[in-house]
Amino acid sequence: MEIYPYFPGCALSTKAKALDICARESMKALGIELKELEDWTCCGAVFPLAEDEHIRLVSPARSFYKAIKYSDRLVTLCSACFNVLRRSLKVLKENAARRERVINYMEEEALEPFPEQLKIHHFIELIRDVIGFENLSTKITKPLQGLKIAPFYDCLTFRPPKEMEFEDSENPRIFSNYITALGGIPVDFPYRSECCGAHLSVSNPDVSLECSYRIIKSAQLAGAEALLTSCPLCHYNLDFRQKEMAEKNIDFKPIPVFYLTQILGIALGLPKEVLGFEKNYVSPLSLLEGKGLI
Amino acid sequence: MKKIGLFICHCGSNIAGTVDIAKVKGYFSEYDDIEISDDYKYMCSEPGQKKLRDAIKERELDGVVVACCSPRMHEITFRNAAVSAGLNPYKVEIANIREQCSWVHQKEKDKATEKAIAIIKTMIEKVKRDEPLQPIEFNITKRALVIGGGIAGITAAIDIANAGYEVILVEKRHSIGGKMLELSETFPTLDCAQCTLTPKTVEAGRHPKIKLLVYSEVEEVKGYIGNFDVKIRRKASYVDWTKCTGCGLCQEKCPAKTESEFDHGLGERKAIYTLSPQAVPNKPIIDKNSCRFFREGKCRVCEKICPVQAINYEMKDEIIEEKVGAIIVATGYDILETEKIPEYGYGMYKDVIDGLQFERLNSASGPTGGEIRRPSDGKVPKEVVFIKCVGSRDPEKGIPYCSRICCMYLGKHARLYKHKVPDGQAYLFYMDIRSFGKGYEEFIQQSMEEANLLYIRGRVARIMQEGDKLVVWGVDTLSGRKVEIKADMVVLGTAVIPSGGAKELAKILRTSTDEYGFFSEAHIKLKPVESMTGGIYLAGCAQAPKDIPDTVAQAGAAAAKVLSLFGQEKMVQEPLIACVDADLCSGCGICVTACPFDARMLDDESKISIVNEALCQGCGACVSACPNKACQLRNASPQTYMAMVDRYL
Numbered sequence: 001m002e003i004y005p006y007f008p009g010c011a012l013s014t015k016a017k018a019l020d021i022c023a024r025e026s027m028k029a030l031g032i033e034l035k036e037l038e039d040w041t042c043c044g045a046v047f048p049l050a051e052d053e054h055i056r057l058v059s060p061a062r063s064f065y066k067a068i069k070y071s072d073r074l075v076t077l078c079s080a081c082f083n084v085l086r087r088s089l090k091v092l093k094e095n096a097a098r099r100e101r102v103i104n105y106m107e108e109e110a111l112e113p114f115p116e117q118l119k120i121h122h123f124i125e126l127i128r129d130v131i132g133f134e135n136l137s138t139k140i141t142k143p144l145q146g147l148k149i150a151p152f153y154d155c156l157t158f159r160p161p162k163e164m165e166f167e168d169s170e171n172p173r174i175f176s177n178y179i180t181a182l183g184g185i186p187v188d189f190p191y192r193s194e195c196c197g198a199h200l201s202v203s204n205p206d207v208s209l210e211c212s213y214r215i216i217k218s219a220q221l222a223g224a225e226a227l228l229t230s231c232p233l234c235h236y237n238l239d240f241r242q243k244e245m246a247e248k249n250i251d252f253k254p255i256p257v258f259y260l261t262q263i264l265g266i267a268l269g270l271p272k273e274v275l276g277f278e279k280n281y282v283s284p285l286s287l288l289e290g291k292g293l294i
Numbered sequence: 295m296k297k298i299g300l301f302i303c304h305c306g307s308n309i310a311g312t313v314d315i316a317k318v319k320g321y322f323s324e325y326d327d328i329e330i331s332d333d334y335k336y337m338c339s340e341p342g343q344k345k346l347r348d349a350i351k352e353r354e355l356d357g358v359v360v361a362c363c364s365p366r367m368h369e370i371t372f373r374n375a376a377v378s379a380g381l382n383p384y385k386v387e388i389a390n391i392r393e394q395c396s397w398v399h400q401k402e403k404d405k406a407t408e409k410a411i412a413i414i415k416t417m418i419e420k421v422k423r424d425e426p427l428q429p430i431e432f433n434i435t436k437r438a439l440v441i442g443g444g445i446a447g448i449t450a451a452i453d454i455a456n457a458g459y460e461v462i463l464v465e466k467r468h469s470i471g472g473k474m475l476e477l478s479e480t481f482p483t484l485d486c487a488q489c490t491l492t493p494k495t496v497e498a499g500r501h502p503k504i505k506l507l508v509y510s511e512v513e514e515v516k517g518y519i520g521n522f523d524v525k526i527r528r529k530a531s532y533v534d535w536t537k538c539t540g541c542g543l544c545q546e547k548c549p550a551k552t553e554s555e556f557d558h559g560l561g562e563r564k565a566i567y568t569l570s571p572q573a574v575p576n577k578p579i580i581d582k583n584s585c586r587f588f589r590e591g592k593c594r595v596c597e598k599i600c601p602v603q604a605i606n607y608e609m610k611d612e613i614i615e616e617k618v619g620a621i622i623v624a625t626g627y628d629i630l631e632t633e634k635i636p637e638y639g640y641g642m643y644k645d646v647i648d649g650l651q652f653e654r655l656n657s658a659s660g661p662t663g664g665e666i667r668r669p670s671d672g673k674v675p676k677e678v679v680f681i682k683c684v685g686s687r688d689p690e691k692g693i694p695y696c697s698r699i700c701c702m703y704l705g706k707h708a709r710l711y712k713h714k715v716p717d718g719q720a721y722l723f724y725m726d727i728r729s730f731g732k733g734y735e736e737f738i739q740q741s742m743e744e745a746n747l748l749y750i751r752g753r754v755a756r757i758m759q760e761g762d763k764l765v766v767w768g769v770d771t772l773s774g775r776k777v778e779i780k781a782d783m784v785v786l787g788t789a790v791i792p793s794g795g796a797k798e799l800a801k802i803l804r805t806s807t808d809e810y811g812f813f814s815e816a817h818i819k820l821k822p823v824e825s826m827t828g829g830i831y832l833a834g835c836a837q838a839p840k841d842i843p844d845t846v847a848q849a850g851a852a853a854a855k856v857l858s859l860f861g862q863e864k865m866v867q868e869p870l871i872a873c874v875d876a877d878l879c880s881g882c883g884i885c886v887t888a889c890p891f892d893a894r895m896l897d898d899e900s901k902i903s904i905v906n907e908a909l910c911q912g913c914g915a916c917v918s919a920c921p922n923k924a925c926q927l928r929n930a931s932p933q934t935y936m937a938m939v940d941r942y943l
Contacts, residue, residue, distance in 0.1 A: 171636035188642070190758035190765075221761065 004126065005067040005074050006034035009043055009081040016078070016232035018276030022261035023077055023123055029268045030131060030139060034075060037066050043081040044088060054101040060088035061102050061110070068115035077123040077261070079156035079231035086120040087163050122157060122166070124174055124230070124260065133181035140267040143183025147291055149263065150224035151175030151186055152215065152238065153193040154231035169193070175228060175260070182267040191218035196237040205244075212237040213245050220255060225287055230260035240281045256284035266293055296422050297329040299355040300414065301346055303337035303362035305392055310335075312396040314407040318361070321411055327422060329353050338368050343375040350379035357421040361389040361414050382426035384869070384929060389417040416938040423934045427869040430907045434520040435619040436860045439464065441512055441799070444472020445491060445842060446834025446849040447624035448498045453853035455503035459860055462616055463498060464526055466795075468509040469573035471495050472626055476556060478656040478664070480842060481706040482737035488659075492572050499574040507614065509579060511795075515802050518908040519829025520619045520865040530609040532580035533566070537604035540568075540576035544596035544605070552584035554661070558651045560669055561661030566596050571659050580605075620829050620856040621803065623813055624849065625796055627835035630685040630693070630789040638684065638786060639757045644670040645764055646757060646784045649700070652707050656714075666714050668783045671762065675782030678711055679766045680704040680722045681754050685789035687725065693789045695810065698839045700787030701728045705738055707785055708747045721748045721779055723768055731843060750777060757784055790839035804892060805830050812838050823852045831855050870928055871910040872917065874903050878924035885916035885925050 012020035024034050041059050048056040063085065067074035076082050092099045093116055103110045121129075127136060137143075158169040167174050172193065176186035194215055197208025216238060219227055229235050239257040246252045257280065265275050272294060277283055288294045300322050304310035315333050322331040330349050334342045337360055349355060358381065360372050365388040373383035391410040399406035436459050440451045443465030451461045463470070474480075475495070477487035498504055507526055514525040533544075550565035557563075565585040568578045586593035587607065597605040632638065632648055639646055645668045647655070654660040655667070668675045682704055686697040701724065708720035727749075729735045741747045752769040759765075763780040770777050792811035800807045805827040806814045813836050816824040823831050833849040834840065840848070859865075872885075872893075881901040886894045893909035894916055896902065903925070916925040923932065 168636070190639070190760065194756075218758070218760065 001031055001033050002130075003033045003035050003070060004121075005070040006036050007040055007043065007063055007067070007074060007076040007081055007085065008036060009076065009078040011078050011080070011232040016235065016259065016279075018279040019077060019230070019232065019235075019259040019261055021274055021276055022259065022265040022270070025270050025274045026261060026264045026268055027126075029270065030136075032126075032130070035070060037063060037074075040066070043076075043078075044084040045080065047084045047087045051098075054098060055105065057088050057092060057098070057102045058105050060085050061092060061106065064089060064092070064115050064118050065106075065109055065112065068112075068118050072115075072117045073119050073121045073126070075121045075123060075126050077230065079154050080233070082120065082122050083156040083164070089118060089120055090163055122230075124178060125166075127178065127264075128174065133177050137181045137183065140182060141269040142267050142293055144179070144263060144267055144293065145183055145291065147184045147263075147287075147293070148187050148223055148225045149179050149184050149258065150189050150219035150222060150227050151179060151192065152196075152219075152227050152229045152234060154229060154234045155193075155195065155198070156231060158193070175230075178260075179228065179263070182263055184263065187219065187222050187224040189219045189222035189224065191215045196231075196234045198233060198237070201237055201241070208237060209241055209244055209248075212241055213249070216242070216245070216255060220253065224255065226255060226284060227257040228260060228263060229257060235259060242282055254282040256280060256282045256287055258284065296327040296357060297353060297355050298327050298357040298359060298418060298421055299346070299349045299353065300328055300331045300418070301337055301342075301349075301358070301360045301362075302331075302333040302391075302414075303342070303360065304333065304335045305337075305363060305396075306335065309362070309392050309396045309410075312400050312403055312406045313391060313410045314403065317407055318410055318414070322414065325418075327418065329355060337362050338371055343371070346372065346375050347379040350376060350381050355381065356385065357424065358386045359389055359414060359417045359421055360386065361391045361410065361417075363392040364388070364390050364394075384427040385421060385424050387417045387421045387424065389414045412942055416942050419938045419941045420929075420934055423931075423937065424929045427928060430867045430869050430871075432520050432865040432867070432908050434860065434862065434865050435522070435617050436460075437462065437616070437618045438620045438622065438856050438860075439512075439522070439524055439616065439618040440622045440624060442472070442624035442626055442834070442836065443467075443470030443498075443506075443508065444624060444626045444834065445474045445494070446626065446836070446845045447472070447622070448494050449846050449849035450622045450624060450833050450853040450856075451498055451504050452494065452501065453850055454856055455501050457853075457857050457860075458503070459857070460503050460505065462505045462507060462524075462526075462618065464510050464512055465506075465508045466511055467569060468531065468577070468579045469495075469569045469575060470498060470506070470508060471570070471572070471574065473650070474842065475570060475572065476558075476650060476657075477653045478658075478660070479706065479710060481702045482731070482733040484706065484709065488572055492574075495572070495574040506575065508575065510614070512799065512802060513613070515621070515804070518906065519827075520859070521908065522618050522621060522829065524616045524618060524621075526614045526616065528612040528614055530611050531577070532582075532605065532607055532609050533578055534604045534606050534609075535575070535577045537602045538577050538600075539602060540578075541601065542568075542578075543599050543601065545578060547595050547599045549593065549595060550584050550586045552581070557654045557661050558648070560647075560651055560654055580607075620831065620859055622831045622833055622849075622852045622856065623799070623803065623805075623825065623836050624833040624852075625793045625799060625813075625836040627790045627839065628793050630691075630791050632684070632786055632788055634691065635684060635786070635788070637756050638681070638754070638784070639759065639764075643757065643759050643764060643784075644668075645675070645782065646786065648786050648788050649703055649707070652785045656707070656710050664714075666711055673782065674715055674718075676715070676718045677779065677781045677783075678708070678718060678720050679754070679764075679779055679781045679784045680708055680720065680787065681784065682722065682724045682787045683753075684786040686787075688789075691789075693791070693810070695839070696728065697787075697790040698728070699790065699841050702731070702734055702737070702841065704785065704787045705729075705741050705747070709741055709745050712745055712747065719748065721750055721766075721781075723750050723752055723754050725753070726751070731841060752777070790835065792836070796836065803827060803830055812836065823848055823855055829859070865908070867908065868912070870930070871907060871912040872905050872914070872925055873928055874905060875924045875926065876900075876902050878922045879903050880922055880924075882921065884919050884921065888915045888919035890915060 153172045161169040179186040197211035200208035376386045440447045451463045510528045516523045548564035551562045554561045554563040582588045658664040729738045752771040754768040766779040768777045805825040831852040833852040834845040879902045893906045
């Protein structure tokens with residue numbers, strides 16, 4: 001079994017447990033062990049934009065030193081962790097002065113040379129590059145036949161494009177290809193990479209609700225039966241807040257929002273307890289039963 | 295003992311204000327080889343030149359040094375003056391004591407005077423060693439090649455042909471007229487593009503001095519200014535045009551349809567087709583990729599129907615060789631593929647179209663017969679958004695330049711739309727409006743005030759499809775408000791980019807392009823129609839984005855340059871070029887690869903390097919590359935330069 005170091009992050013240990021468990025169990029089914037970094041600390045939560053703010057890079061740097069003991073790829077899944085870890089690594093690789101300052105804070109944790117060869121891998125990159133989408137479609141046992149899923153592309157995974165160096169942020173395709181590999185029908189919709197409202201749910205919930213509502217309406221108009229996201233915050237805005245959407249709009253029809261890893265778990269035939277649908281506000285059970293998928 | 299004359303120019307106070315002229319003049323009055331040391335307030339003036347001429351005659355000078363401004367300014371003036379007094383022009387040298395001395399040392403007058411003396415000393419050493427040289431002469435082939443049959447190429451070809459010289463007009467597509475033939479109306483007069491252009495295409499098609507080579511591409515160019523050898527590939531049309539009468543029966547009966555390139559994907563054409571109803575020449579070609587016979591081996595309908603048996607499925611490409619003296623590059627432009635702007639959803643949304651597509655929608659010969667109907671469902675759009683600067687002026691997209699035509703043509707589009715759909719609403723998003731041409735600003739003012747077009751200063755962030763509407767998210771920066779328009783159709787003013795194949799053609803022509811792929815002019819202000827290579831001239835959008843008036847003006851200028859070349863009896867070239875000392879040359883060939891102008895080759899018999907005097911530009915690359923010091927530049931040998939340095943030290 002191949003082993004990759006894995007950074008779950010805080011959200012996946014609490015609110016977004018389904019995202020985490022499905023990731024580990026699906027990978028196990030595919031012959032890969034995601035080994036949780038021991039004693040991992042916060043990813044940093046927000047990437048520091050100030051050029052002289054070095055201390056915020058220490059926490060991610062600590063994870064880099066831990067990860068390199070296992071592999072040159074550190075896998076993560078939460079959009080925020082992915083964003084912060086990838087950008088922090090890029091800065092530390094390219095800016096020698098900042099790297100030195102950060103290492104000075106770390107003492108015995110950073111006795112070895114800085115792990116320049118390390119790469120931060122999003123879970124989906126691991127699937128694309130290590131397993132391969134074509135190969136994946138041969139390994140699934142329950143293709144998501146007839147399931148129309150609208151992939152939602154969150155901001156943190158793709159932007160800023162020059163630093164994330166991931167997919168074309170204006171015209172991303174990767175989740176569509178993933179859904180196709182799992183036997184489902186990807187539904188392209190205009191609002192697929194618009195803002196979900198993000199943290200405004202706390203400070204200005206009405207504005208944020210309007211953002212999420214537009215996304216859901218757009219996906220439904222395009223014929224989607226479910227949405228897909230990899231970001232815990234997007235999931236909160238798009239799934240849990242459908243409660244308020246229904247209160248405000250009489251004609252609102254709820255739509256399940258899957259985590260990125262949940263549909264992989266379904267296609268691999270993982271047991272219901274693992275799939276964690278009780279964490280979804282809008283339950284996908286009746287939709288999946290209707291399609292004969294559980 | 296040489297007899298050299300030294301003439302020191304005050305250049306008003308430009309030199310005399312810093313350099314002590316009397317001291318310099320005095321220093322050289324008793325100097326070896328100096329016959330006369332003189333000065334004058336303006337040497338370049340007629341009295342100044344007379345001083346020089348008189349001294350050459352009276353004192354029988356065999357060399358002259360003029361201490362004055364940069365040789366770029368007046369070297370030619372003094373060399374001509376010397377010729378009229380009977381002295382070989384290459385025995386005149388300039389000591390630059392203005393740009394390289396007085397101007398840069400204005401606060402150090404004593405040191406400047408010393409430096410002026412040092413500069414003059416070195417030039418005296420050079421003039422002592424200069425050989426009298428004769429200009430090199432060549433014959434000129436007085437025929438021109440024009441590449442590109444758009445409005446630029448046609449204009450240039452007709453101008454040259456009307457002066458009595460033969461022109462070969464090569465066009466990639468199978469009829470001439472270029473992009474202008476695709477336009478419906480033109481700004482600022484809103485007159486029909488075809489009506490303006492077709493008299494020109496017809497004239498080019500019939501002109502006895504113009505040889506039209508359509509469906510052809512230039513494959514190889516050898517030689518140099520005045521004497522180019524060109525190979526042109528004439529692509530197989532599968533129709534014998536000598537027999538074809540252009541009756542159009544084959545087009546009518548052909549069963550295979552495909553997307554029309556001329557209508558930019560909005561309409562269909564047959565597999566055997568002419569480009570447009572006004573095609574010149576009015577002869578069809580068979581498109582192999584869509585023809586049933588070529589794809590499936592069955593059909594031959596056109597062959598059966600043709601009354602003159604012009605169809606020939608066996609036809610092969612043909613290589614045509616021509617000799618010309620000058621080449622005009624008029625390869626025009628393309629527009630940025632809108633797939634490169636995913637935020638505007640092109641490729642996904644059918645009703646987001648580009649400017650050329652709108653031209654076809656509005657054209658009487660277009661897919662809708664000139665009615666404004668949107669591509670998705672053929673409905674007449676009631677709300678249309680026009681967006682300027684799509685790709686242009688956007689360093690993020692790699693196109694920082696302004697495309698120069700979009701401000702005007704989108705204004706024109708909106709006006710034409712309002713003519714046909716009076717109850718429709720047109721919105722124009724702009725960064726700022728660039729209406730610089732004659733009658734342009736008036737046109738825009740009229741559009742805003744009388745035609746009821748809604749100009750919004752701001753950018754559009756994103757376009758989304760919602761049902762059968764396109765939701766346009768933009769900003770009005772004047773009121774500082776977000777704008778959301780539910781539009782039926784969006785027209786993008788996408789960036790003008792060089793036409794496909796421009797870079798490859800530049801390689802074939804051995805001339806250069808800029809970072810974007812437009813052909814480089816020799817000087818942005820003073821030589822805007824000359825390319826970096828002698829004998830090759832530029833017209834139209836091949837050089838940079840421009841509108842039709844500017845294109846026609848530049849095409850006329852390029853033709854005039856060709857005519858001033860053809861007006862000469864012989865080509866005359868400066869003799870200050872490379873030469874080879876045959877005794878030292880080992881025939882290694884390093885100079886052949888070092889030469890950027892293809893001017894060097896090994897002689898077939900002697901195996902010794904020779905110089906093509908017409909191509910050599912005197913750059914000196916071979917001189918520094920030659921391991922044996924066999925290559926030298928005339929009047930610039932290492933010995934001369936060492937002597938100059940010795941004298942200075």
